Amino acid sequence: MTQQFAERATNVAPTGARNADLSDLVRILEDQQRRKLDIIAPAAALRFREGNVHVQGVESQITEDGVTDVDGIYRPTAVADEGIADKLRIPLAYLRRMRADNVPLLDENVNAWLRQEPERKFMLRAFRGEASPGMPSEGVARALLSDSYKLMDNFDMLLAALDGVRQSGHPTRVTGCDLTDRRMHVRVESEAVAVQARALLRGYRSPFDGRSGDELPMISAGFVITNSEVGSGAYTITPRAVIQVCRNGLTMAKDVMRAVHLGGKQDEGVVSWSGQTQRKTLELITSKTADAVRTFLSREYVEAKVREMAAAAGTTLAEPTKTIEHVTKTLSIGTDAKDMILAHFIRGGQMTAGGVMQAITSTAQTLTDADQAAALEALALPALTAAAQHG
Known part of the structure; x- marks a missing residue:
């Protein structure tokens, strides 16, 4: 029975997508919008039973859409468990062990800490459940936040950011979208802003189809839009160059533009933004995005970044295997990913620091977990520096 509760609690996650097109992402997000429920509740209104969050005693909200009753059962995702551990200062590894091996003990621990500060308020982000005949509805607890x-x-x-892209005046296209229970990633590219990178791509071939970087030495300008609804990061727009011969992405993390999810304390009950507050926030996002796009999609910006990379990328590696071992250890890249990177490095045929960078980005393309893929891709430029220094 304990294992059953553990599986129910941790494996229920919002609908996601990997490498989806924009229309598919919009459809998923529209469905999620209809099911979202955000609650400000004191600890006294929250209880754990059988590994699930039970909300009781929170006032319903009456709007033009009807009555929103929030009392009910919500099954935590893994992200929600992380928030519970953080807010109640329960070691995450211990919480996960209780989730897997002893759910009654998990209930006891969480409830004891909730009783310590009964007036302390939290935001519970959830999805409404869909009731079955004769069965109570069970929602999904997505996150426990401040x-x-x-x-x-x-x-x-997404809509505000795409409006900013439109206002920037640059021709672009969305090349891929990811949605996980932690983050949204939207990759945008402008092939109208493409520069030659012969020095950077000399001797490189795509590990996917063998095409040569010498024959197609072009890099396109682009960027990636990222947001988290569950406390896993700010809204960001990060420049991202795309190597056309293999579609590897090079993320320039140090130039990121971000907007954090910090606001004022909110009253108890169902959270509902005022139209004015929402409009001002989204107008700011649109404006910031337009400014960032104008910078990131300028030919001068891309050429400067290519020159920076090329200066280090040409460093020949005396012992590539040892260099990759050093780079992956320095950047805390796991063994499985390290082995994949080495295989991609060999297939890429570029025995230089630039080849290590390319191997990391091509490996990232193959990962099924979008968050892991984005995190690995973001390490490509630090890996270039580390490989060049190691030699």
Whole structure:
């Protein structure tokens, strides 16, 4: 029975996507918008039973859409468990062990800490459940956050960001979208802003189809839009160059533009933004995005970044295997990923520091976990520096 509760609690996650097109992402986000429920509740209104969050005693909200009753059962995702561990200062490894091996003990621990500060308020982000005949509805607890967490939802942020892209005046296209229970990633590219990178791609071939970087030495300008609704990071727009011969992405993390999810304390009950507050926030996102796009999609910006990379990328590696061992250890890249990177490095045929960078980005393309893929891709430029220094 314990294992059953553990599986129910940790494996229920919002609908996600990997390498989806924009229309598919919009459809998923629209569905999520209809099911979202955000609650400000004191600890006294929250209880754990059978590994699930039970909400009781929170006042319903009456709006033009009807009555929103929030009392009920919500099954935590793994992200929600992380928030519970953080807010109640329960070691995460211990919470996960209880989730897997002893759910009654998990209930006892969480409830004991909730009783310590009964007036302390939290924001519970959830999805409404869909009731079956004769069965109570069970929702999904997506995250337990501070009551000062500022709602910046994926759907609204996406529309505001794309409006900013439009206002920038640059021709672009969305090349891929990812949605996980932690983050949204939207990759945008402008092939109209493409520069030659012969020095950077000399001797490189795509590990996917063998095409040569010498024959197609072009890099396109682009960027990636990222947002989290559950406390796993700010809204960001990060420049991202795309190598056309293999579609590897090079993320320039140090130039990121971000907007954090911090606001004022909120009253108890169902959270509902005022139209004015929401409009001001989204207008700011649109404006910031337009400014960032104008910078990131300028030919001068891309050429400067290519020159920076090329200066280090040409460093020949005396012992490539040892260099990759050093780079992956320095950047805390796991063994499985290290083995994949080495295989991609060999297939890429570029026995230089630049080849290590390419191997990391091509490996990232193959990962099924979008968050892991984005995190690995972001390490490509630090890996270039580490490989060049190691030699």
